Amino acid sequence: MPRMSLAYTIFKDIYQAHSIVINSTLALLLGLILFEMGWLTKSDYQPKGKHCYVTGGTQGLGKALAESLVRQGAHVTVIARDVEKGKRVEAELKSIAQPNQIIQFISADLTDPQSSLDTLNRATERFEGKVPDYIYLCAGFSKPKYMVDSSMKEFQAGFDGTYWVSAYTAHAAVKLMVTQRVLGKIVFVSSFLGYTSFAGYTNYSPGKYALRGLADALRSEMLLHDIKIHIFMPCGIAGPGYEAENEFKPAVTLKIEEDDTQISPEQCAAALETGLRKGYYQITDNIVCDFARLRSNGGVPTNNFFADCFYLFISSFGLPIWRMTADATVRKGRKAVQEDYEARGVYDHSSK
Numbered sequence: 001m002p003r004m005s006l007a008y009t010i011f012k013d014i015y016q017a018h019s020i021v022i023n024s025t026l027a028l029l030l031g032l033i034l035f036e037m038g039w040l041t042k043s044d045y046q047p048k049g050k051h052c053y054v055t056g057g058t059q060g061l062g063k064a065l066a067e068s069l070v071r072q073g074a075h076v077t078v079i080a081r082d083v084e085k086g087k088r089v090e091a092e093l094k095s096i097a098q099p100n101q102i103i104q105f106i107s108a109d110l111t112d113p114q115s116s117l118d119t120l121n122r123a124t125e126r127f128e129g130k131v132p133d134y135i136y137l138c139a140g141f142s143k144p145k146y147m148v149d150s151s152m153k154e155f156q157a158g159f160d161g162t163y164w165v166s167a168y169t170a171h172a173a174v175k176l177m178v179t180q181r182v183l184g185k186i187v188f189v190s191s192f193l194g195y196t197s198f199a200g201y202t203n204y205s206p207g208k209y210a211l212r213g214l215a216d217a218l219r220s221e222m223l224l225h226d227i228k229i230h231i232f233m234p235c236g237i238a239g240p241g242y243e244a245e246n247e248f249k250p251a252v253t254l255k256i257e258e259d260d261t262q263i264s265p266e267q268c269a270a271a272l273e274t275g276l277r278k279g280y281y282q283i284t285d286n287i288v289c290d291f292a293r294l295r296s297n298g299g300v301p302t303n304n305f306f307a308d309c310f311y312l313f314i315s316s317f318g319l320p321i322w323r324m325t326a327d328a329t330v331r332k333g334r335k336a337v338q339e340d341y342e343a344r345g346v347y348d349h350s351s352k
């Protein structure tokens with residue numbers, strides 16, 4: 001008997017004896033693959049006709065997102081401090097909206113708890129008091145600086161501008177959503193620097209990490225009410241915010257970031273909405289952020305089980321290697337920083 005047909009006979013015997021087990025395993029595997037590819041799950045992300053509340057919606061990521069939401073037929077409320085810029089953006093958004101869409105700008109400093117609460121309540125006025133369906137917390141602050149060069153006030157402003165700027169609004173929104181029984185969504189915006197960090201970000205990363213802690217706890221808690229929590233962890237966004245922070249950015253910080261390719265606010269907003277459509281909890285906008293996500297995520301829901309297992313394997317080598325190079329970059333920066341501190345009289349020579 002030729003070899004092939006011997007193998008075939010053996011396989012046939014095994015298959016016939018265990019067909020139920022083999023068939024159901026194959027069916028399960030196929031189902032799992034289809035599920036992972038999103039073919040069996042219907043997306044519940046649908047901005048059309050929804051009231052979307054976008055903090056930091058007057059520039060960068062927030063503005064690009066607000067534009068996309070208006071184009072999809074959503075009612076959009078945009079929050080930021082600068083009134084002039086806000087009015088300008090409101091007019092721009094109205095110009096691309098249909099007459100039936102409500103577009104409004106509210107000026108507020110969201111690092112203040114009362115102001116965060118009042119602003120959310122004000123936004124509901126044209127919606128018969130109903131809380132916005134989707135809350136996007138894009139407002140943020142970044143002014144990279146070495147800790148030694150920061151005043152206590154600046155240090156605190158960093159945390160306020162990254163954590164409280166979103167946390168107060170989340171608190172107010174969750175209370176309204178639960179009491180009004182609105183099955184809404186809250187989307188936090190952290191950063192690659194909310195997974196890992198390096199020199200220059202002592203006033204930024206703590207707040208961005210804290211947002212992840214808040215989102216992790218809240219995601220779990222909101223399962224009670226069918227309210228969906230998401231967190232976006234983008235890499236560099238080439239907008240006005242990034243340009244402004246680069247003016248102050250320490251040379252070492254800039255050098256480490258050379259490995260990152262910034263994307264436009266529009267591309268970044270598109271990546272966020274793609275993640276929301278897929279129902280991902282932690283949304284990233286490139287593979288480097290995925291590597292960081294898988295090394296730091298505390299077992300929260302994964303995005304694509306098979307791909308995630310593979311990326312975790314790769315990043316188990318990749319991320320520690322990157323960290324060694326980043327540390328080497330910092331060490332190389334020692335001399336210049338120490339000379340600068342000497343020149344600026346930072347060192348207290350009297351203390352020997």
Ligand SMILES: NC(=O)C1=CN([C@@H]2O[C@H](COP(=O)(O)OP(=O)(O)OC[C@H]3O[C@@H](n4cnc5c(N)ncnc54)[C@H](OP(=O)(O)O)[C@@H]3O)[C@@H](O)[C@H]2O)C=CC1
Nearest residue numbers: 056058059060061080081082109110139140191236237241
């Ligand atoms: N740019 C980047 O490379 C990256 C940014 N991120 C994060 O993504 C988000 C968007 O970034 P980006 O597009 O650069 O944003 P920008 O810095 O360009 O814009 C920030 C927006 O938030 C508003 N804002 C800031 N502080 C407050 C406040 N206290 N109260 C109310 N509104 C406020 C600003 O308006 P106004 O000043 O008028 O208040 C502006 O509309 C931020 O959370 C940022 O930390 C994450 C990764 C990379």
Ligand SMILES: CCCCCCCCCCCCCCCC(=O)[C@@H](N)CO
Nearest residue numbers: 142191192193235236259260318319322
């Ligand atoms: C195998 C692993 C390779 C890893 C390569 C990593 C490259 C460094 C990426 C640094 C990106 C920082 C982006 C966030 C910026 C940000 O949040 C601030 N600009 C905020 O304003």
